[in-house]
Amino acid sequence: MAAARRPSPAHACQSCDVRANAICASLDGCALAELGSLGRRMTVRSGQTLLWEGDEAALVGNVLTGMLKLSTMTGDGREQIVGVVFPGDFIGRPFGKDSLQTVTALTDATVCVFRRNAFDSFAEAHGEIGQALLRRTLDELDRARRWMLLLGRMSASERVATLLIELHSRLGHGRSGDTIMLPLSRQQMGDLLGLTIETVSRTMTRFERAGLIRLPGGRRLEMRNEEELKRIAAG
Amino acid sequence: MAAARRPSPAHACQSCDVRANAICASLDGCALAELGSLGRRMTVRSGQTLLWEGDEAALVGNVLTGMLKLSTMTGDGREQIVGVVFPGDFIGRPFGKDSLQTVTALTDATVCVFRRNAFDSFAEAHGEIGQALLRRTLDELDRARRWMLLLGRMSASERVATLLIELHSRLGHGRSGDTIMLPLSRQQMGDLLGLTIETVSRTMTRFERAGLIRLPGGRRLEMRNEEELKRIAAG
C-alpha cells in the first residue's frame, strides 16, 4: 500500500500554506521555483510509514499538514518515539546517511518530498537553505536534549504532566479550561514518554481524580488546573 | 576562580591539532586567519564550568584537548548529562539563544572560544562554516536520539553495557583484552545513563563476576568478553 504521490505544480510553492514556517521561507522566488520543481506532494494515511529505520534514506521533505512521529526500536522491539513533527517541520536526514529513525504518520498527512540527492545538491548550491536547516536542527537538538532529561530523570507523573502541558499549549489556544483532542493514543504517549500504556492511563486518571484535568471520552482532554500541572511537570 | 585565557596568535590555527577534525577544516587560509583573530585559547580545569544553563550563552568554540560534559537539571537538582564532547567537537549554541545546558570540564581541557556574536556574524558571512556546523549538528541530533532510546526503554544492564562498549571503542584501540582508564566517575556514568551511582556500581560488579570485564581499581576497565557485552547492549 504505497502512499499516493503526485507532482506539485511549480507555482504551488508561492501559495503553500507552510511556506512561511518551513525552510523554504529563506528562498527568493527564483530559487523557490527551482526547489519546487524538484519536489512532489505526497499524501500519507494515518499509520503509514514514510521512512524505515536502517533503510537508505532516499527522501527528505517538509510537512504540509498533519503530524508524524520519528521512532527507533531496540533489537527486541521496544519502541521509543524520538520526535514528533508538525506542519512546517523538516523530515529526513540530508547528507548521505541511512535513516536512523522510522517516520510514521500519526494522522493523515501531506508532505512535500524531495529525493535526498537532489535536495543535497540544491542545498550545496543555495547556502540560505543550509542556514535555515541549521537553525531548525539546532532547535531540534535542544528539544531532544530537553527530552533526555525527562526520560532519564523524571517520574511518571512528571513525564505525563510535561506532555499534557506541551500538547495543550501546542494544540489548544493556551487558555486554561480549553478542551483539546489528544493526537496520540495511550500507546503512543507511552512510547514518547518511555512508559507503558498502563502507567500513562493510571497517571492520567490520578490527575483527573485530583481535579487537574478532565477526560471526557478517550481522546478528549480538558485542562482544569494548569498551574498545578505545571508545578508537577517542573519536578 | 576564572579560567585562564590568553590570545591565540593568528598563525596558531595553521598548526592547530584539531583543525582537520573541527569545523575550521572547511575554511581556506584567508578565512581561517580571520576566524583565528576572533578566537582565544582558554584552559579549563577538570570540574570547572564554562557555560551555565539558563545564562546568556556568550561563548561558542571548539574543544582542543580534554573532555567536557553538557548537562541539564530538573528544578530540584536531578542532573542528566545530555552530551559529552571531545577534541574537535563544537560547543555552545550559535544564533541567539540562552544556553540550555551547563558545560563542564570532565578533565583538564583547552578550548578555542569565540564571542557568540562575533562567531554568528562570521558564520553568516562564510557559508562553509554553516555547512560544517550543520553536518555536525545533524550527527549530534542522531546521537541524542539514539541515547533517547537508551534512556526511555533500556534496562540498567543494557545501559551500562552500551556505555562500556562505547567508551572502550572510543578510548581504547578497539581490541578486546585492552585496559582503558574510565574518564567518568560512577556518578557521572549514572548522570549519563539516567541511573543512580549504586545501580551503576552493582551492574558493573555483576558484569565482573560474570567474567565480562575486570575492574582492577576504581577507574580501570579491562574488556574480557566484548561479544557478550555487545549482546547485552543490543537489548
Place this chain on the structure above:
DNA sequence: CGCGACGTTGATTGTTATCAAGTGGAGTGG
C-alpha cells in the same frame, strides 16, 4: 449481535531508588 481496537482498573512482581554502612586507596600531618 459480535468483534476488534482502545482504554481502564486490579493484583502481583521485579527492578531500581533510597537509606545506611562499610571498604580501600591517596594524601596529610604528627
Place this chain on the structure above:
DNA sequence: CCACTCCACTTGATAACAATCAACGTCGCG
C-alpha cells in the same frame, strides 16, 4: 612510619515505583 581523614566506590537491607499479567469496559462497525 603510622594514624587519620577524605573521597570514591562497594555492598546490603528496604521501600517505592513502574512493569507485567489479567480482566473488564466502551465504543464503533461490519
